[in-house]
Amino acid sequence: MSQIDAHYDHAIIGSGISGLLCAAYLAKKGKKVIVLEKNHQIGGCLQVFSRDKKIFDTGVHYVGSLGKGQPLRHLFDFIGIGDLLKYQRLDMDGFDRIYFEDEQVEYKFGQGWDNFISGLSKYFPEESENLLLLLEEINRIVSLFGPYHLKELEENSVTIEILSLSAYEVISSFITSERLIAVLWGNSILYAGNKAKTPFYVFALILNSYVEGSYRLIHGGSQISKYLSMIIHDNGGLVRKYAEVTSIEIKEGKVDKVIVDQNISVNVSTCIAAIHPACVIGLLPEYSLRPSYVSRVKELQNTPAFISVYFSLKENALPYFNYNTYILKNNDAAMHPDGHFDDNWPTNMMISTGCEEHDQQYANTINVLAYCDVKIFKKWESTFNTTARHQERGQDYDQLKEELINKIAKKVASKISGFEDMYFAAYCSTPLTYRDFLNVPDGTGYGVEKDYNNALFTFISPKMKIPNLLMTGQNTDLHGVYGASISALLTLKHTSEGKLIFEEINEFLNN
Numbered sequence: 001m002s003q004i005d006a007h008y009d010h011a012i013i014g015s016g017i018s019g020l021l022c023a024a025y026l027a028k029k030g031k032k033v034i035v036l037e038k039n040h041q042i043g044g045c046l047q048v049f050s051r052d053k054k055i056f057d058t059g060v061h062y063v064g065s066l067g068k069g070q071p072l073r074h075l076f077d078f079i080g081i082g083d084l085l086k087y088q089r090l091d092m093d094g095f096d097r098i099y100f101e102d103e104q105v106e107y108k109f110g111q112g113w114d115n116f117i118s119g120l121s122k123y124f125p126e127e128s129e130n131l132l133l134l135l136e137e138i139n140r141i142v143s144l145f146g147p148y149h150l151k152e153l154e155e156n157s158v159t160i161e162i163l164s165l166s167a168y169e170v171i172s173s174f175i176t177s178e179r180l181i182a183v184l185w186g187n188s189i190l191y192a193g194n195k196a197k198t199p200f201y202v203f204a205l206i207l208n209s210y211v212e213g214s215y216r217l218i219h220g221g222s223q224i225s226k227y228l229s230m231i232i233h234d235n236g237g238l239v240r241k242y243a244e245v246t247s248i249e250i251k252e253g254k255v256d257k258v259i260v261d262q263n264i265s266v267n268v269s270t271c272i273a274a275i276h277p278a279c280v281i282g283l284l285p286e287y288s289l290r291p292s293y294v295s296r297v298k299e300l301q302n303t304p305a306f307i308s309v310y311f312s313l314k315e316n317a318l319p320y321f322n323y324n325t326y327i328l329k330n331n332d333a334a335m336h337p338d339g340h341f342d343d344n345w346p347t348n349m350m351i352s353t354g355c356e357e358h359d360q361q362y363a364n365t366i367n368v369l370a371y372c373d374v375k376i377f378k379k380w381e382s383t384f385n386t387t388a389r390h391q392e393r394g395q396d397y398d399q400l401k402e403e404l405i406n407k408i409a410k411k412v413a414s415k416i417s418g419f420e421d422m423y424f425a426a427y428c429s430t431p432l433t434y435r436d437f438l439n440v441p442d443g444t445g446y447g448v449e450k451d452y453n454n455a456l457f458t459f460i461s462p463k464m465k466i467p468n469l470l471m472t473g474q475n476t477d478l479h480g481v482y483g484a485s486i487s488a489l490l491t492l493k494h495t496s497e498g499k500l501i502f503e504e505i506n507e508f509l510n511n
């Protein structure tokens with residue numbers, strides 16, 4: 001393992017996509033960069049694991065805006081990994097399929113807005129004009145968020161009024177059918193959509209990115225972290241695993257050192273924390289931030305936690321679906337992230353299949369994502385288990401996992417008949433798994449929850465009172481591979497090397 005030096009220009013805490021993108025850019029600028037990652041594997045939510053000779057993604061099912069000419073692909077080209085990634089486009093006429101248990105009809109989302117609107121208009125012909133009007137509003141809002149088109153954010157474009165628009169209210173001001181409203185929220189598990197909180201801009205940016213282009217990463221999301229890490233190393237930087245930052249030392253109001261594993265001291269000129277803001281506060285001495293800031297961050301609500309269930313499929317048992325299926329109990333389930341464990345659970349879940357690159361006829365894995373109330377794991381609250389720090393949680397924990405897996409398998413079987421006989425093994429990541437592997441409070445899926453009722457309160461700036469400490473990642477802007485990547489750009493804007501990052505990207509694209 002490479003030695004950690006005594007001084008770095010930039011120390012990045014956390015090797016999720018945002019941390020790695022910041023590090024790759026700064027390393028390419030000739031800066032001495034280190035990424036410190038506590039886990040045995042880099043990538044954060046991009047991590048994969050392997051069982052039964054199959055690869056399972058822990059936090060990425062598909063990615064939006066990754067097609068040639070689309071913003072995320074442009075950003076990856078700029079940083080140098082675009083051509084290296086292997087991915088394939090999901091079904092053009094139905095990349096997401098929304099299935100309601102109370103109706104047993106599957107509504108398809110097409111890629112490209114024309115396709116999307118004409119697809120839904122087949123089910124709801126009387127709403128086709130309304131869908132076009134809603135699209136106009138989506139386009140208007142999306143166009144205001146310059147960074148999502150790799151452009152500088154124009155002053156006064158994103159106002160508090162824009163951030164305070166409610167997704168539910170805007171959608172229902174255009175659409176009359178309750179079922180169509182629920183269909184439009186159908187894939188809302190992607191952003192923990194909540195009728196009472198989700199801002200319209202979150203709905204618009206995320207739906208737009210997937211309608212623009214939806215892609216499955218072949219062999220999993222970890223290829224993104226692998227290639228970013230390669231760029232960092234090729235430019236003289238270091239990505240260090242098994243390196244937990246346990247504190248940040250402040251001298252004369254600035255970050256002086258980061259302490260790794262309580263004993264390795266690293267002098268840094270700048271520190272970028274690509275982790276949850278509550279965890280950043282936990283690393284700092286008590287006096288270093290204003291008490292009002294600290295209590296504000298502590299009061300922030302986080303998005304709900306998930307359970308992921310991974311099924312190993314028998315050979316040639318199930319055709320591969322080049323799309324995702326969302327199973328919703330009813331309209332309400334589409335708009336309420338409910339992880340409460342009762343007879344109805346889960347009321348909202350997403351199914352995606354995986355396959356071998358050389359055999360796309362049959363699926364070899366199924367991954368199911370569902371909301372899961374962390375409270376059912378209260379008994380194991382004080383345990384901690386990761387690959388780097390292994391601890392068994394005991395038989396009763398395994399039994400509860402088994403129960404949850406069986407419930408999910410039953411739900412999948414209600415959609416895919418005979419499913420029980422199609423798999424031979426199943427594994428799961430609980431909210432505690434996500435909590436421990438990612439260092440996120442209560443295993444939150446997407447970090448700080450955006451709330452249109454109090455838009456500014458839930459907005460976390462990358463800049464802090466400490467001038468050489470910045471934050472990045474899903475909490476400072478939007479979550480998702482796309483959102484966390486854009487957050488990296490917005491953070492880099494605050495470094496002396498990255499002030500002109502948007503100009504540089506556009507110059508690169510024009511050439």
Ligand SMILES: Cc1cc2nc3c(=O)[nH]c(=O)nc-3n(C[C@H](O)[C@H](O)[C@H](O)COP(=O)(O)OP(=O)(O)OC[C@H]3O[C@@H](n4cnc5c(N)ncnc54)[C@H](O)[C@@H]3O)c2cc1C
Nearest residue numbers: 014016017018038044045059061062245473474479480481
């Ligand atoms: C179950 C699930 C499914 C998802 N599905 C999708 C999807 O299909 N498509 C999509 O686009 N997005 C999806 N997302 C969201 C997306 O993966 C994340 O929003 C994004 O990857 C977050 O990136 P990040 O850089 O903010 O941080 P993270 O990926 O959370 O990485 C943070 C890293 O920091 C490390 N760390 C924390 N504390 C310390 C410390 N003290 N010292 C050292 N290291 C530390 C952690 O170990 C971790 O590696 C999903 C997320 C989840 C949880």
